[in-house]
Amino acid sequence: MTAAITPGDIFGRLVVVRQTTRWPERWLCRCACSKTRIVRAADLNSGLVDSCGCWGRERWAEWRKKFLPRGYQRDADGGASPTRKSYASMILRCANPSATGYETYGGSGIKVCARWLEEAGFSNFLADMGERPPRTSISRRLDSGNYEPGNCRWDTRSGQRAERMGKRAMIRLHRFHEQQKKSSKGKINGSDDHNTRN
Numbered sequence: 001m002t003a004a005i006t007p008g009d010i011f012g013r014l015v016v017v018r019q020t021t022r023w024p025e026r027w028l029c030r031c032a033c034s035k036t037r038i039v040r041a042a043d044l045n046s047g048l049v050d051s052c053g054c055w056g057r058e059r060w061a062e063w064r065k066k067f068l069p070r071g072y073q074r075d076a077d078g079g080a081s082p083t084r085k086s087y088a089s090m091i092l093r094c095a096n097p098s099a100t101g102y103e104t105y106g107g108s109g110i111k112v113c114a115r116w117l118e119e120a121g122f123s124n125f126l127a128d129m130g131e132r133p134p135r136t137s138i139s140r141r142l143d144s145g146n147y148e149p150g151n152c153r154w155d156t157r158s159g160q161r162a163e164r165m166g167k168r169a170m171i172r173l174h175r176f177h178e179q180q181k182k183s184s185k186g187k188i189n190g191s192d193d194h195n196t197r198n
């Protein structure tokens with residue numbers, strides 16, 4: 001199914017040295033930065049692992065410098081308040097392809113508005129949303145909508161629920177909201193929404 005790996009093969013920055021286990025098949029590899037790492041054959045073949053980790057960190061640092069507001073993860077005192085943590089993970093799941101949940105958020109086209117991303121992004125976010133109350137998470141009024149003022153609130157349940165929902169559920173929900181918008185505004189008519197397309 002996948003190509004056989006032999007010593008000397010190159011995967012990104014890794015050179016394959018020798019096999020360490022047969023099942024699952026793992027290989028000891030040496031990275032261009034001289035560190036070694038044992039990697040599953042499947043992860044080499046799929047391209048998931050292409051360095052000891054140094055390359056991913058470099059790419060991430062470069063990407064972060066380019067796209068993320070400075071200091072978005074930390075408060076001025078170096079700590080991270082609950083509000084700050086929510087803010088940072090909102091940005092990550094929309095922007096960082098290796099973040100948990102990216103597929104459901106950024107990978108599905110969900111964005112954080114420019115007002116919350118710019119230099120004063122966190123202050124704007126705080127002004128719009130207020131501090132995060134205990135046991136809540138940020139949720140979007142329309143699960144298909146972006147992270148922006150007017151579509152977000154601190155919520156006790158729906159944030160976690162949205163995270164658990166798969167991509168398919170998100171798409172179904174998106175269609176449902178689209179249909180709702182087309183039919184009577186604000187009126188919930190889920191049971192026969194398929195009859196209200198026109």
Ligand SMILES: [Zn+2]
Pocket residue numbers: 013031032033034035051052053054055
């Ligand atoms: Zn390395």
